[in-house]
Amino acid sequence: MAAGILRVVCYLNQFFGQLGGEDKAGVGPQVVDGAVGAARAVQQALGDAGTVVATVICGDNYAAEQAERATAELVTLVAAARPDLLVAGPAFLAGRYGVACGALCAAVQRELKIPAVTGMHAENPGVELYRRQVYVVQTGAEATRMLPEVQRLVALGLTLARHEAVGTPAAHGYFARGVTRNVVADAPAADRAVAMLLDKLAGRTFVTEVPRPAFPPVAAPRLLKTLEGATIALVTDGGLVPRGNPDGIEALNATRYGAYSIEGKSSLDAAQYDNPHRGYDTTWVKQDPHRLVPVDVARELEQSGAIGKLHETVYSTVGVATTLAQSARMGREIAEKLRAAGVDAVILTST
Amino acid sequence: MRLELSWSVVGEVTAGPATRLVGQRLEVDLDGLRELLSADSRLARIRLDLAHPGERCRIGRVFDVIAPRAKADGGADFPGVLGGVARAGQGRTSALAGVAVVATDQQTDNVGTLAVIDMAGPNAALSAFGRTHNLVISAWPSPGTERSDYLAAVRLAALKTAVHLARTARETEPDRVEVFELPPSPRVPPALAHLPRVAYVFQIHSHQRPTGLDEGILYGDPVRRMLPTIVHPNEVLDGAVLRGFMGRSVTTWATQNHPMIRALYAQHGRTLWFAGVVVTVAQATEPERVRSALLTASLVAHTLGADGAVLTKIGGGAPHVDMAQAASQCEALGVKTTAVVEDMSTDGSAEGMLLFDFPGVDALVNVGSSQEPITLPAMDRVVGADDLAPKLLGETRATYGGLCGAIEQVGTTRVMAEVR
Numbered sequence: 001m002a003a004g005i006l007r008v009v010c011y012l013n014q015f016f017g018q019l020g021g022e023d024k025a026g027v028g029p030q031v032v033d034g035a036v037g038a039a040r041a042v043q044q045a046l047g048d049a050g051t052v053v054a055t056v057i058c059g060d061n062y063a064a065e066q067a068e069r070a071t072a073e074l075v076t077l078v079a080a081a082r083p084d085l086l087v088a089g090p091a092f093l094a095g096r097y098g099v100a101c102g103a104l105c106a107a108v109q110r111e112l113k114i115p116a117v118t119g120m121h122a123e124n125p126g127v128e129l130y131r132r133q134v135y136v137v138q139t140g141a142e143a144t145r146m147l148p149e150v151q152r153l154v155a156l157g158l159t160l161a162r163h164e165a166v167g168t169p170a171a172h173g174y175f176a177r178g179v180t181r182n183v184v185a186d187a188p189a190a191d192r193a194v195a196m197l198l199d200k201l202a203g204r205t206f207v208t209e210v211p212r213p214a215f216p217p218v219a220a221p222r223l224l225k226t227l228e229g230a231t232i233a234l235v236t237d238g239g240l241v242p243r244g245n246p247d248g249i250e251a252l253n254a255t256r257y258g259a260y261s262i263e264g265k266s267s268l269d270a271a272q273y274d275n276p277h278r279g280y281d282t283t284w285v286k287q288d289p290h291r292l293v294p295v296d297v298a299r300e301l302e303q304s305g306a307i308g309k310l311h312e313t314v315y316s317t318v319g320v321a322t323t324l325a326q327s328a329r330m331g332r333e334i335a336e337k338l339r340a341a342g343v344d345a346v347i348l349t350s351t
Numbered sequence: 352m353r354l355e356l357s358w359s360v361v362g363e364v365t366a367g368p369a370t371r372l373v374g375q376r377l378e379v380d381l382d383g384l385r386e387l388l389s390a391d392s393r394l395a396r397i398r399l400d401l402a403h404p405g406e407r408c409r410i411g412r413v414f415d416v417i418a419p420r421a422k423a424d425g426g427a428d429f430p431g432v433l434g435g436v437a438r439a440g441q442g443r444t445s446a447l448a449g450v451a452v453v454a455t456d457q458q459t460d461n462v463g464t465l466a467v468i469d470m471a472g473p474n475a476a477l478s479a480f481g482r483t484h485n486l487v488i489s490a491w492p493s494p495g496t497e498r499s500d501y502l503a504a505v506r507l508a509a510l511k512t513a514v515h516l517a518r519t520a521r522e523t524e525p526d527r528v529e530v531f532e533l534p535p536s537p538r539v540p541p542a543l544a545h546l547p548r549v550a551y552v553f554q555i556h557s558h559q560r561p562t563g564l565d566e567g568i569l570y571g572d573p574v575r576r577m578l579p580t581i582v583h584p585n586e587v588l589d590g591a592v593l594r595g596f597m598g599r600s601v602t603t604w605a606t607q608n609h610p611m612i613r614a615l616y617a618q619h620g621r622t623l624w625f626a627g628v629v630v631t632v633a634q635a636t637e638p639e640r641v642r643s644a645l646l647t648a649s650l651v652a653h654t655l656g657a658d659g660a661v662l663t664k665i666g667g668g669a670p671h672v673d674m675a676q677a678a679s680q681c682e683a684l685g686v687k688t689t690a691v692v693e694d695m696s697t698d699g700s701a702e703g704m705l706l707f708d709f710p711g712v713d714a715l716v717n718v719g720s721s722q723e724p725i726t727l728p729a730m731d732r733v734v735g736a737d738d739l740a741p742k743l744l745g746e747t748r749a750t751y752g753g754l755c756g757a758i759e760q761v762g763t764t765r766v767m768a769e770v771r
Contacts, residue, residue, distance in 0.1 A: 166771070168769060168771065169770070169771060176770050176771060177771055178701040178702065178770065179699050179701065179770070179771050180694050180696060180699055180700070180701055180704060180720055180723075180769065180770055180771070181699075181723070181768065181769055181771050182719045182720055182723045182766050182767070182768055182769075183766070183768075183769045184477075184765050184766055185766070185767045186765070187765065188610055188614075188762055188763055188765055189610075189691050189716050189718045189762035189764060190610035190611040190613070190614045190661075190691070190762030190763065191610075191614050192716045192762075193611065193614075193661045193689045193690075193691050193716040193762060194614045194623075194661060196689045196714050196716060197659050197660075197661055197687065197688070197689040197714065198547070198622055198623065200659070200687045200688075200689065201549075201623075201659045201687050202547075206714055208713055208714055208715045209715055209716050209717045209767060209768075210692060210694070210704050210705055210715040210717050210768075211701060211704070211770060212708055212713065213702060213703075213704070214702070215708055252697075253697045279559060279668060279669060280559050280635060281558065281559060281560050281635060283561065320667070321667070321668060321695070321697045321722075322697070323696070323698040323700070323703055324700065324702050325700070
């Protein structure tokens with residue numbers, strides 16, 4: 001094969017691979033030389049730039065019901081064809097097919113280090129599952145305009161296979177992968193801000209440069225006991241640690257938290273504590289740790305019977321520049337430990 | 352209030368026997384300047400270097416950058432910090448284009464808080480200071496000098512230098528004169544009364560760390576208990592507001608050439624009426640933040656009578672939320688807002704770009720991610736950081752935030768984070 005001509009493998013379900021309809025949805029992974037079914041549109045879109053060397057096909061039910069096995073078998077078939085690029089689908093609005101396309105693209109990228117591209121309708125569940133890992137080109141709901149849809153998949157696929165710079169989601173028509181990259185804009189930020197404000201004031205449409213975050217609303221649960229019978233824990237992201245920071249909690253962008261015993265302590269001795277937090281002025285907390293973690297008052301409430309019991313472990317981390325993913329993980333782990341220890345409520349002090 | 356900036360363009364900077372401006376050539380008597388700066392007993396040793404655009408030179412340990420300015424008709428230079436407390440923003444000020452004074456910090460071991468400037472290569476184009484002739488000040492503390500006193504001394508040396516250089520232009524014919532004139536806010540000519548009134552909310556400091564006694568920020572005041580207040584935009588342009596001692600991704604140079612104030616002046620009387628500037632400080636605790644946000648919105652809506660406001664912040668996460676709370680209070684009073692944010696994500700995920708979600712605060716411009724890695728190519732020479740030269744000379748890794756002038760939070764720069 002001449003240099004510069006790319007080897008392409010296509011992935012299709014039983015329907016687009018022309019094995020049959022729903023009655024053939026249970027067939028396992030198989031490979032056909034060259035382009036069959038919808039893969040012929042891929043070959044047409046490739047023109048002289050590449051050759052579809054094989055078409056890999058799997059039934060929708062087989063792919064959905066034993067997903068891990070199907071993906072592993074398909075990766076082996078793809079690897080044997082030694083492609084430079086995998087084109088999966090497009091799956092349009094077909095859910096099982098879309099998820100299988102996403103899973104195979106992700107696995108081929110990860111395990112074979114071969115670029116992959118797929119295409120789906122915005123409401124295909126495969127989009128939300130795989131758009132962060134895989135380039136998913138937006139298509140219509142049905143295969144009524146197969147060639148133009150496939151042309152966009154192939155255009156992006158060629159860019160990936162040639163290791164060229166990929167443009168914006170809007171330019172290539174793929175679903176945003178949710179990653180950010182610094183670029184150089186046409187105008188300074190100040191000019192863009194004033195222009196955007198004028199648009200907003202005039203009621204014209206404007207496009208914000210930062211999407212609103214999808215923070216899920218978390219409703220505070222109701223305490224099912226009276227306070228007099230409840231065990232209360234103290235948790236903070238304000239960075240209080242024992243002197244020497246034994247868990248090595250990071251000063252910012254934390255990935256660790258500590259569990260520190262307050263058993264037998266009616267208060268915290270400032271000399272025994274420290275604070276690595278780099279997001280606020282820690283002077284006053286270092287001077288008196290109760291300003292952040294009020295063990296003294298909580299013990300008084302415990303003594304007087306206002307609360308049932310103070311949990312003997314304080315959980316602490318540093319909450320500054322912490323990623324959403326790490327925050328969610330640490331919060332989940334701390335909550336599981338508190339629940340396992342029979343804690344009924346938490347006083348969470350932040351800074 | 353009327354301010355004239357008399358600009359002299361400098362195309363060349365050389366060491367010379369006297370400090371003077373000859374055509375577009377600025378000659379600097381480096382020995383004489385060093386002697387002038389050495390009068391400060393807080394500084395033990397001072398070194399001055401020149402770095403030129405296109406030169407394969409990297410400036411390290413960058414602390415702040417100052418634009419050369421000198422009052423031309425008797426006002427005070429950098430009032431409250433260098434000169435006595437006097438009104439800034441009126442009269443005539445000499446300014447040099449194409450030159451900057453770079454202050455370095457030779458004391459801290461924590462060089463991660465400092466930045467670099469590249470004079471050549473791909474990164475030079477990202478920063479205004481890759482295109483200016485830079486006079487780099489390296490000064491070492493005398494024994495026993497506290498950190499805050501050292502930083503105050505270093506900044507004062509840079510301010511003195513900025514004035515010293517700009518005074519050379521006082522007797523020459525400027526290349527151009529830029530006029531900033533804004534009448535008292537309520538006095539709108541009837542023919543322009545239809546224009547939307549726009550205010551600028553300028554967060555000038557963040558209380559994430561206490562300011563030093565000599566850390567003058569507003570007319571020399573360390574803004575420790577400052578509540579939101581109104582200033583004339585000319586005061587900001589003319590040296591009344593300086594950056595504090597902490598703060599990557601923001602320089603005093605950017606404040607002296609404030610891009611938002613310039614952008615609003617550029618549209619003033621055409622598409623909007625520039626209603627004024629509210630300066631604020633990012634607060635450290637929730638009640639202080641709420642109080643500040645309420646007062647800011649009141650000044651914007653009720654005193655300046657603004658229909659819209661643009662907001663910028665300084666520093667990191669707490670100031671980002673503080674600004675958004677102020678914007679949210681403005682929106683609650685019917686004032687439309689846009690805000691300039693950094694991409695706050697520390698892992699490059701779009702989900703982490705913002706730390707707030709307030710109704711109405713939906714028009715955001717971003718100045719990019721300061722955390723994104725960037726490659727610094729090898730250079731021939733390092734100035735301002737002799738101790739780091741072995742590391743800074745070769746190709747090394749940094750972040751956008753560590754490249755001085757690549758991201759200016761007040762909106763000078765064009766770097767932005769794009770969601771892919």
